[in-house]
Structure formats: C-alpha cells, structure tokens
Amino acid sequence: MGIPDIAEALMSIFNMYTSIFLLSLASNSIPFVSIPYLGVVAGYSIIYRDLPSRVSIILLSALGASLGKVLIYFIGRAFRVKLGDVSKSNVELFKKVARKSLFFAVLVFAATPLPDDVIYIPIGIMKYPLTHYFTAVLIGKTVLTSIVALYASWMAYIAEVNLLVIPALVAVTFLLSYLVVRINWASVINAFYDKGLRGSIKVFTAEVSRVLTPAARKPKTAP
Structure with missing residues (x-):
C-alpha cells in the first residue's frame, strides 16, 4: 500500500x-x-x-x-x-x-x-x-x-x-534532494560546535562544492 x-x-x-x-x-x-x-x-x-x-x-x-x-x-x-x-x-x-x-x-x-x-x-x-x-x-x-x-x-x-518553468523547478527539486542526501551533515554540525556559525558555513560550502564537483579521474598507471 x-x-x-x-x-x-x-x-x-x-x-x-x-x-x-x-x-x-x-x-x-x-x-x-x-x-x-x-x-x-x-x-x-x-x-x-x-x-x-x-x-x-x-x-x-x-x-x-x-x-x-x-x-x-x-x-x-x-x-x-x-x-x-x-x-x-x-x-x-x-x-x-x-x-x-x-x-x-x-x-x-x-x-x-x-x-x-x-x-x-x-x-x-x-x-x-x-x-x-x-x-x-x-x-x-x-x-x-x-x-x-x-x-x-x-x-x-x-x-x-508559466508552464515553461516546470522543468526548471523539477531540476531544482532534484538538485536540492541530491544535496540533502549527499552532504555530510555530521561534519557541518561538528564544525558548528567546534568553530561556531562561521565555521559551519565554511564546512557546508565545502560540502556543497564536494558534492557538485565530479571526482578527478585518477591517472592510469603503467602496467
């Protein structure tokens, strides 16, 4: 159900x-x-x-x-x-x-x-x-x-x-949902306790950047 x-x-x-x-x-x-x-x-x-x-x-x-x-x-x-x-x-x-x-x-x-x-x-x-x-x-x-x-x-x-806005809203919704799931919220909260609001904002910004930035490809090593 x-x-x-x-x-x-x-x-x-x-x-x-x-x-x-x-x-x-x-x-x-x-x-x-x-x-x-x-x-x-x-x-x-x-x-x-x-x-x-x-x-x-x-x-x-x-x-x-x-x-x-x-x-x-x-x-x-x-x-x-x-x-x-x-x-x-x-x-x-x-x-x-x-x-x-x-x-x-x-x-x-x-x-x-x-x-x-x-x-x-x-x-x-x-x-x-x-x-x-x-x-x-x-x-x-x-x-x-x-x-x-x-x-x-x-x-x-x-x-x-404006019906043309719907795709953009859907995209924003998926993006926000993705961020919520992937961000390490424990790190943000720990930063708040250790460094205050400014420190937690800095960690949050870094987490958003980490989630949205594709991982760098590792260089292939010669066999």
Missing part, C-alpha cells in the same frame, strides 16, 4: 486535518522506519492554499510528528532501566557535558532529513528533560513542514503562471 492509498484510506474515515495529524504521528512513532508523510503534506498544501488551511496543515503535521518522537524518547527511557551503575554514571556525565548543546542538536535533527532517532533514543536514555526535548522537536518539525508546505505551494503557483 503506497502513500496515496494510506492517505485515501485515512480520508475515508477522518477529515483532512485529522488524517494529516495521524499520518504524521504514525510515521514518527516507529524507530528508524519512517513513512514519507511529508509527501502528503506537500500534496495537501498544493490543493489547499488559503492561509488558514496552510497554517493548520503545518501545525497539525508538526504536532503529530513531535508526539510520535515522544514515543521514541520513552523507548530510550525504557532502555535506561537495563543499564548498570557504571553505565548510568557515564550517561549522567555525558548529560552534564552536553546539556547546553542538546537542545540545538534535537532541533537541528528535527528540522532536517538527518536520521533523528539515532540521537533521540540516547537522549531518552540520559533522561533529558521531556519539556525541553518536546519543545525542540516541535520547533524543528514546524520548520521542516513549513518549508515543505511553502515550497509545494510556490511550485504550484509558478507552474500555473
């Missing part, structure tokens, strides 16, 4: 807003497995372009996704019960050292295509404050769904105005 089939099944039972909320919730509740709910968000954003509908779609999707990540958090909390005393001491030490940067890390992972469950489960293990965790995830998911919804609406509007 594909995403359109899931969305249609939900719509046959619930209204649009409830369907978006439930699909976002379910997609973010399964560790390391995600239903591409953002495609449904983009589709509805193209159909319903008035401001109240668009805001409702963004907020309900972000809320559902954030609540789904709360379940991931509690999965981490459940693992903590099985830790020995030494392991728990190490977790507490790490929490003290990383407390200042965890909120930002949670927000960044929620707002980007990074595999967020990789850090959300350990955050649950260290019993990071749930209110801080949920706030960071909600902000990040709101940013992510806003970008998806606004970009989808903008593409639909441009396509209506």
Whole structure:
C-alpha cells in the first residue's frame, strides 16, 4: 500500500486535518522506519492554499510528528532501566557535558532529513528533560513542514503562471534532494560546535562544492 492509498484510506474515515495529524504521528512513532508523510503534506498544501488551511496543515503535521518522537524518547527511557551503575554514571556525565548543546542538536535533527532517532533514543536514555526535548522537536518539525508546505505551494503557483518553468523547478527539486542526501551533515554540525556559525558555513560550502564537483579521474598507471 503506497502513500496515496494510506492517505485515501485515512480520508475515508477522518477529515483532512485529522488524517494529516495521524499520518504524521504514525510515521514518527516507529524507530528508524519512517513513512514519507511529508509527501502528503506537500500534496495537501498544493490543493489547499488559503492561509488558514496552510497554517493548520503545518501545525497539525508538526504536532503529530513531535508526539510520535515522544514515543521514541520513552523507548530510550525504557532502555535506561537495563543499564548498570557504571553505565548510568557515564550517561549522567555525558548529560552534564552536553546539556547546553542538546537542545540545538534535537532541533537541528528535527528540522532536517538527518536520521533523528539515532540521537533521540540516547537522549531518552540520559533522561533529558521531556519539556525541553518536546519543545525542540516541535520547533524543528514546524520548520521542516513549513518549508515543505511553502515550497509545494510556490511550485504550484509558478507552474500555473508559466508552464515553461516546470522543468526548471523539477531540476531544482532534484538538485536540492541530491544535496540533502549527499552532504555530510555530521561534519557541518561538528564544525558548528567546534568553530561556531562561521565555521559551519565554511564546512557546508565545502560540502556543497564536494558534492557538485565530479571526482578527478585518477591517472592510469603503467602496467
């Protein structure tokens, strides 16, 4: 069953807003497995372009996704019960050292295509404050769904105005998707922690250049 089939099944039972909320919730509740709910968000954003509908779609999707990540958090909390005393001491030490940067890390992972469950489960293990965790995830998911919804609406509007723009928009979309997948986001985030915003921008620019520049051909060696 594909995403359109899931969305249609939900719509046959619930209204649009409830369907978006439930699909976002379910997609973010399964560790390391995600239903591409953002495609449904983009589709509805193209159909319903008035401001109240668009805001409702963004907020309900972000809320559902954030609540789904709360379940991931509690999965981490459940693992903590099985830790020995030494392991728990190490977790507490790490929490003290990383407390200042965890909120930002949670927000960044929620707002980007990074595999967020990789850090959300350990955050649950260290019993990071749930209110801080949920706030960071909600902000990040709101940013992510806003970008998806606004970009989808903008593409639909441009396509209506000038059909010749569609190929260019498709090309830009594929290029952005390619960059998102190929960029080493871990390096960018590490640079932010080590060198600040300017350093992370420099690393990000270098990553974009690396991804877009074809690898130099190695000279052939004589047999």
